[in-house]
Amino acid sequence: MLPKNRLILGIETSCDETSVAVVQEGRKVLSCEIASSIPLHQITQGVVPEVAAREQIKAILQVLEIALEKAKVLIQDIDLIAVTAGPGLIGSLIVGIATANMLSLATKIPVVGVPHIWGHIHANLLDQTEEIQFPALVLTVSGGHNDLYLWKKHGQFKLLGRTFDDAAGEAFDKCGRLLGLNYPAGKEVSDLALKGNKNAFKFPRAMRNSPDYNFSFSGLKTSFLYTIKKIENLDEKVKTDLAASLQEAVVESLFFKVQKALAEFEVKEIHLSGGVAANSRLREYFQSKIKDMKLRYPHKIVYCTDNAAMIASCAYFCDFKKEFVSPQLNKN
Numbered sequence: 001m002l003p004k005n006r007l008i009l010g011i012e013t014s015c016d017e018t019s020v021a022v023v024q025e026g027r028k029v030l031s032c033e034i035a036s037s038i039p040l041h042q043i044t045q046g047v048v049p050e051v052a053a054r055e056q057i058k059a060i061l062q063v064l065e066i067a068l069e070k071a072k073v074l075i076q077d078i079d080l081i082a083v084t085a086g087p088g089l090i091g092s093l094i095v096g097i098a099t100a101n102m103l104s105l106a107t108k109i110p111v112v113g114v115p116h117i118w119g120h121i122h123a124n125l126l127d128q129t130e131e132i133q134f135p136a137l138v139l140t141v142s143g144g145h146n147d148l149y150l151w152k153k154h155g156q157f158k159l160l161g162r163t164f165d166d167a168a169g170e171a172f173d174k175c176g177r178l179l180g181l182n183y184p185a186g187k188e189v190s191d192l193a194l195k196g197n198k199n200a201f202k203f204p205r206a207m208r209n210s211p212d213y214n215f216s217f218s219g220l221k222t223s224f225l226y227t228i229k230k231i232e233n234l235d236e237k238v239k240t241d242l243a244a245s246l247q248e249a250v251v252e253s254l255f256f257k258v259q260k261a262l263a264e265f266e267v268k269e270i271h272l273s274g275g276v277a278a279n280s281r282l283r284e285y286f287q288s289k290i291k292d293m294k295l296r297y298p299h300k301i302v303y304c305t306d307n308a309a310m311i312a313s314c315a316y317f318c319d320f321k322k323e324f325v326s327p328q329l330n331k332n
C-alpha cells in the first residue's frame, strides 16, 4: 500500500532544463517550475554542456523557492526529495544532485536518486487518477533516448529495445537545423509538416524487419542531408514536404517496433512519453492503428519534455533506496 498524502519534492537538471516540482501521492502536481537555457543553445544550434551546467547553477535556488511557494508548502512539509541521478550531462546532473543532497543534510528529509528515463515513463500518471492496467507497453522517445519498455507493474520494467545510435528527437533536431529551424526543432518540424506532403520524399525506415526491438535513426539523418544537398530551390513548399516526409519516416519506424511487440506480448495499455510524445502526428498515427486498447500520453505538453514532476512521481511509485545520491551516467 503506497503512503497517503505523501509530498515529494522532485528535482530535474539532466540537460538544459532546471526544474523543481512538488507532487502529492505521485500524481497530483502542486507545482512544477521549469527554467530553460534553450535560448542560449539556439545561438550554438545545440547544447554546450558547460553552458547548460552554468545556467543550472544560476537557476536552481530560485526555481526551488518558486516551486515551494506555488505549491504553498514549506520545505519541512516535504516527506522525500527525489532527484534525477542520470543519465544526462554530468555538469548539469551534479547541480541537481548536490542541491538535493545538501537539502537532505540540512533538513534530514531523505533523498533518493531517480533514473531519468523511468521519470519520463511516469509522466503519464501526472494529473491523472485512472489506474494503469498492467502490463503496459511504453515507447519513450526524446532527443537523448529512444526506448521500448514492458512495464510489468509499479517499479518493474523490462527494456525490450533502444536505439543503436541516435534518438528520434535528435533526428528531428538535426534535420530541422538543415531546414534552417531553431534548436530544438521537433515542434517546428511538426508545424511545418502540417502543410506538407508526407509522400513527397522517400526516407528510410531503418531496421524495419530486424528481429529485435531496437531502432536506428542515424541513417535517416544522412539520407535527409543528401536529399537536401540535391535540391536546387529549397523554397517553403519543398521545406514543408521534407518536414512531412521526415516526420512520417520517424513515426512509422517507431510504430513498426511497437506493432512487433504487440504481437509477442499481451499488454493492456500503450504509452507514449518523452519529448517526441508531444508530436501530434505520432499521437494521431498511433491512435489510428490502435483501436482496441488504451493509448496514453502525457496530459500536458510540459510533461512530455524534461520536468521534475515526473521525477517525483517515479520516486513515489518505485521503492528506491534512500541514500546520498551520486551521478549514475549509465543508469537506464
Ligand code: KG4
Pocket (backbone or CB within 6 Å): 015, 141, 142, 143, 144, 145, 168, 169, 170, 172, 173, 184, 185, 186, 187, 190, 274, 275, 276, 277, 278, 279, 280, 304, 305, 306
Ligand atoms: O525529453 P526532452 O525534453 O529532452 C531529452 O531528454 O532529450 O525532449 C526533447 C526532444 C527534442 O529532441 C525535441 O525536438 C523533441 O523532444 N520534441 C519534439 C516535439 N516537441 C519536442 N519532437 C517532435 N515533435 C514535437 N512536437
Ligand code: ZN
Pocket (backbone or CB within 6 Å): 116, 120, 142, 275, 305, 306
Ligand atoms: Zn528527457
